[in-house]
Amino acid sequence: MKKILLGLAAAGLGTLLAFGGAYAAEEEGHNAAEPTHFPIKKPAELDWTFAGPFGHYDKQQLQRGLKIYKEVCSACHSMNLVAFRSLEELGYTEAQVKAFAAEYEVPDAPNADGEIVNRKAIPADHFPSPYANAQAAAAANGGAVPPDFSLIAKARAVERGFPLFLADIFTQYQEGGPDYIHALLTGFGETPPEGMQIPEGTHYNPYFIAAKSLAMAQPLQDGQVTYDDGSPQTLDQYSKDISAFLMWAAEPHLEDRKKTGFRVMVFLVLFAGLVYVAKRRIWSDVEH
Amino acid sequence: MSGGHSSYTPNTGIEKWIDARLPLPRLVYDSFVAYPVPRNLNYAYAFGGILAIMLVSQILTGVVLAMHYAADTGLAFNSVEKIMRDVNSGWLLRYLHANGASMFFLAVYVHIFRGLYYGSYKAPRELLWILGVIILLLMMATAFMGYVLPWGQMSFWGATVITGFFTAFPIIGDPIQQLLLGGFAVDNPTLNRFFSLHYLLPFMIAGVVVLHVWALHVTGQTNPTGIEVKSKTDTVAFTPYATVKDAFGLCLFFILFAYFVFYLPNFMGHPDNYIPADSLKTPAHIVPEWYFLPFYAMLRAITFNIGPINSKLGGVLTMFGSIAVLFIVPWLDTSKVRSAVYRPWYKLFFWLFVANAIMLGWLGSRPAEGLYVIFSQLGTAYYFGFFVVLMPLLGLIETPRRLPNSITEAVLAKNKSGGQPVGIAAAPETKG
Numbered sequence: 074m075k076k077i078l079l080g081l082a083a084a085g086l087g088t089l090l091a092f093g094g095a096y097a098a099e100e101e102g103h104n105a106a107e108p109t110h111f112p113i114k115k116p117a118e119l120d121w122t123f124a125g126p127f128g129h130y131d132k133q134q135l136q137r138g139l140k141i142y143k144e145v146c147s148a149c150h151s152m153n154l155v156a157f158r159s160l161e162e163l164g165y166t167e168a169q170v171k172a173f174a175a176e177y178e179v180p181d182a183p184n185a186d187g188e189i190v191n192r193k194a195i196p197a198d199h200f201p202s203p204y205a206n207a208q209a210a211a212a213a214n215g216g217a218v219p220p221d222f223s224l225i226a227k228a229r230a231v232e233r234g235f236p237l238f239l240a241d242i243f244t245q246y247q248e249g250g251p252d253y254i255h256a257l258l259t260g261f262g263e264t265p266p267e268g269m270q271i272p273e274g275t276h277y278n279p280y281f282i283a284a285k286s287l288a289m290a291q292p293l294q295d296g297q298v299t300y301d302d303g304s305p306q307t308l309d310q311y312s313k314d315i316s317a318f319l320m321w322a323a324e325p326h327l328e329d330r331k332k333t334g335f336r337v338m339v340f341l342v343l344f345a346g347l348v349y350v351a352k353r354r355i356w357s358d359v360e361h
Numbered sequence: 362m363s364g365g366h367s368s369y370t371p372n373t374g375i376e377k378w379i380d381a382r383l384p385l386p387r388l389v390y391d392s393f394v395a396y397p398v399p400r401n402l403n404y405a406y407a408f409g410g411i412l413a414i415m416l417v418s419q420i421l422t423g424v425v426l427a428m429h430y431a432a433d434t435g436l437a438f439n440s441v442e443k444i445m446r447d448v449n450s451g452w453l454l455r456y457l458h459a460n461g462a463s464m465f466f467l468a469v470y471v472h473i474f475r476g477l478y479y480g481s482y483k484a485p486r487e488l489l490w491i492l493g494v495i496i497l498l499l500m501m502a503t504a505f506m507g508y509v510l511p512w513g514q515m516s517f518w519g520a521t522v523i524t525g526f527f528t529a530f531p532i533i534g535d536p537i538q539q540l541l542l543g544g545f546a547v548d549n550p551t552l553n554r555f556f557s558l559h560y561l562l563p564f565m566i567a568g569v570v571v572l573h574v575w576a577l578h579v580t581g582q583t584n585p586t587g588i589e590v591k592s593k594t595d596t597v598a599f600t601p602y603a604t605v606k607d608a609f610g611l612c613l614f615f616i617l618f619a620y621f622v623f624y625l626p627n628f629m630g631h632p633d634n635y636i637p638a639d640s641l642k643t644p645a646h647i648v649p650e651w652y653f654l655p656f657y658a659m660l661r662a663i664t665f666n667i668g669p670i671n672s673k674l675g676g677v678l679t680m681f682g683s684i685a686v687l688f689i690v691p692w693l694d695t696s697k698v699r700s701a702v703y704r705p706w707y708k709l710f711f712w713l714f715v716a717n718a719i720m721l722g723w724l725g726s727r728p729a730e731g732l733y734v735i736f737s738q739l740g741t742a743y744y745f746g747f748f749v750v751l752m753p754l755l756g757l758i759e760t761p762r763r764l765p766n767s768i769t770e771a772v773l774a775k776n777k778s779g780g781q782p783v784g785i786a787a788a789p790e791t792k793g
Contacts, residue, residue, distance in 0.1 A: 174480025228635035243622045326452045345612035352605045
């Protein structure tokens with residue numbers, strides 16, 4: 074066993090050295106004005122209530138996030154996988170959800186004359202898209218279709234790189250999406266490095282994952298959305314709240330998953346212990 | 362070993378009745394109860410059983426997922442999300458299935474490395490090894506097609522890149538690619554046939570697993586000393602000894618599996634696969650699942666033409682060759698000694714091979730540029746060099762350490778020295 078471990082250690086060390094060499098090679102040769110790897114700046118790691126083995130959503134925060142989505146984001150971004158009924162998980166009553174859904178209009182099934190008219194949405198409906206189709210969305214936004222928000226918190230994550238991605242296994246870091254969204258929303262307004270060309274109609278943001286600038290202008294400003302629970306009405310707070318809300322939209326069963334996981338882990342550890350004791354007893358009469 | 366006579370004795374009337382007509386209980390008893398296994402097997406030998414359980418787990422979760430999945434480009438992505446959001450425990454099924462694939466590969470790689478370390482492929486177990494390589498190939502095909510089904514960006518572009526490999530072959534390349542795709546580009550026919558095959562192949566794997574286990578039970582298991590079983594004292598009965606030990610190994614493996622499913626379910630996946638497939642938008646980096654990365658790195662390492670073979674075909678041949686070379690491993694190894702425990706040089710190069718495979722995996726996730734390419738080329742050279750040069754050469758020039766006369770002698774010598782590795786026969790690897 075000792076030799077296996079020694080072998081593993083040697084193997085690990087060798088790999089580490091090779092990694093280090095290649096990584097250093099990647100890091101050199103960066104040009105501040107014309108970067109080739111994005112994002113230019115890595116997002117900060119924030120504290121989220123839903124992180125870690127006992128993570129849970131802060132319903133107040135999700136409600137604030139919903140307010141931001143409704144008042145700001147939904148002007149351009151659809152969220153078509155999320156049904157109104159699931160808003161009950163945010164702490165709203167059935168009646169509140171019904172009233173909330175009724176504020177939206179969705180196309181009804183064809184009537185007797187074959188015409189499609191809009192009707193008020195019901196809890197079973199999904200959030201409607203602000204645009205009729207992708208072409209209309211692109212036309213209204215300078216050619217860039219605003220991405221759907223249903224899964225955005227899982228569909229965006231800045232690569233962690235070596236050796237951070239290994240540490241993530243032990244820290245259970247799964248919040249790359251919300252960290253990225255927060256960083257992007259608070260990352261507008263910085264001055265680009267000297268000599269950098271920013272294409273017209275786009276906005277510099279060093280946290281943007283795909284390029285040095287993006288078509289969306291800064292969407293949130295201090296004081297833009299009114300909170301009724303006394304939370305600070307700052308860009309930072311807004312960004313945290315919408316990020317948390319989008320995490321919920323992308324992974325609505327996160328709490329359930331982590332709670333189930335705890336029970337499964339307790340069971341497996343106890344069961345493994347029992348099997349180990351049984352194994353010790355069975356093998357006690359055999360030298361091996 | 363199973364050439365011996367059956368020790369099954371039916372006791373009750375019904376057992377005798379069945380045994381005279383279809384001796385299935387006898388087969389099970391002889392294969393999984395009375396079957397003698399070496400007494401010195403360590404936990405590396407638990408992975409065979411773990412893999413069998415993982416195959417069953419993947420099939421069970423997969424069958425239920427298929428009840429809710431729609432293999433249509435317009436529906437596939439949202440049907441998977443429907444499973445995640447609205448199907449009862451759908452998130453659990455899907456995360457079990459997706460992470461189960463990763464765990465399956467983790468276990469199979471440990472299983473293969475164990476075989477390479479202890480020389481499990483050597484005569485008379487060549488067919489056992491070859492059947493194992495066939496299972497690996499089938500697993501790769503199944504996993505690749507399974508990754509296409511959610512119809513995310515990586516699904517689509519991964520399918521495009523991997524089916525594109527076949528176009529590297531002259532003349533037959535394009536027809537093969539069109540047959541795989543069911544057209545000229547990845548589209549609905551591709552998704553449909555991949556779903557069909559993804560459902561079929563696991564049952565083919567199960568069939569080859571039966572042959573694999575059959576071959577195992579004819580030759581008997583190897584063990585850390587690499588010495589064949591010589592007497593009854595060398596073995597213990599499969600049940601309860603191996604059963605309970607495998608069960609404990611399985612429990613530990615399940616803890617790891619559950620840790621990923623419940624706490625890091627998306628760690629092994631790529632964020633881009635949560636973006637619906639878009640044939641007009643190529644992702645910045647197209648990367649396969651982690652378990653294909655070493656092979657992907659070798660594919661991209663060939664950046665130069667070799668005579669009439671251009672770099673694309675060279676890369677594809679290298680990648681296929683990296684699996685194909687496994688088929689002839691039993692004949693590449695010239696050593697008389699089976700286990701690396703008694704082969705100091707082979708042991709060193711084996712661990713370098715492991716490190717190299719991990720390094721290639723990491724390089725496969727990097728863009729193919731700059732020093733990464735050079736490292737990939739060095740890694741590829743070592744990968745093939747290990748099999749084609751080192752394996753035949755070491756057997757001829759290496760002086761192995763003295764072997765114990767039997768498994769029993771090795772075990773007793775080790776235990777006499779109080780578990781401390783003293784002397785030649787006290788191989789610490791035999792510690793259970």
